[in-house]
Amino acid sequence: MSNSVKRPLAPCTLDGQPAAEVVVGRMYLVPMVRGLFHYWRRRWPVLGPKHEDADYIGFEHEHYHFDWRFVDRDVFDTLYYDKLDGHILFAWALTDLRNQIPLGPVIWRRRKCHRPMPDFPRHLPMWLLTLEAAYADRVLTDALVCPHRGVALGGLARDTVGCVVCPLHGLRWNLETRRLVRDD
Numbered sequence: 001m002s003n004s005v006k007r008p009l010a011p012c013t014l015d016g017q018p019a020a021e022v023v024v025g026r027m028y029l030v031p032m033v034r035g036l037f038h039y040w041r042r043r044w045p046v047l048g049p050k051h052e053d054a055d056y057i058g059f060e061h062e063h064y065h066f067d068w069r070f071v072d073r074d075v076f077d078t079l080y081y082d083k084l085d086g087h088i089l090f091a092w093a094l095t096d097l098r099n100q101i102p103l104g105p106v107i108w109r110r111r112k113c114h115r116p117m118p119d120f121p122r123h124l125p126m127w128l129l130t131l132e133a134a135y136a137d138r139v140l141t142d143a144l145v146c147p148h149r150g151v152a153l154g155g156l157a158r159d160t161v162g163c164v165v166c167p168l169h170g171l172r173w174n175l176e177t178r179r180l181v182r183d184d
């Protein structure tokens, strides 16, 4: 698959079609970026485009978010159980900020889905209320892409009322109504 393909950086089926819902145990084409994170220099599965978050989150350095569903089991288990706890997973991003090693280009690789997307800790980010207010009136298009940073939401498992939580910064969307769902 060419890097010039214009589609959200999210897992695809092996013939390149957007995954309707990513299923644990199946193989997908996954966007990957080489970089150094927590002792491991390797290609990491990423979700969504490279971006900065200076506006609502106060992180002005360009970075990618990990697609935790496709991170190798040994690395994930070390991060999740030994070094970090599950909540902190979402606070980490792949960036060249600390190590000065440039992030590689996006390369698509066949990868197995090892796990569902971990739950985003929506009770933790102090900026989430501000972000929700900024996107309260937005409506998703048919592409089901989060309007904040352009992340494909269609491959995520929906809850019982049709909602998904964007795994980048925690906005919750109802994929049936296409509207933002707030906790208040």
Ligand code: FES
Pocket: 146, 147, 148, 149, 150, 151, 166, 167, 168, 169, 170, 171
């Ligand atoms: S990309 Fe930021 S909440 Fe979806």
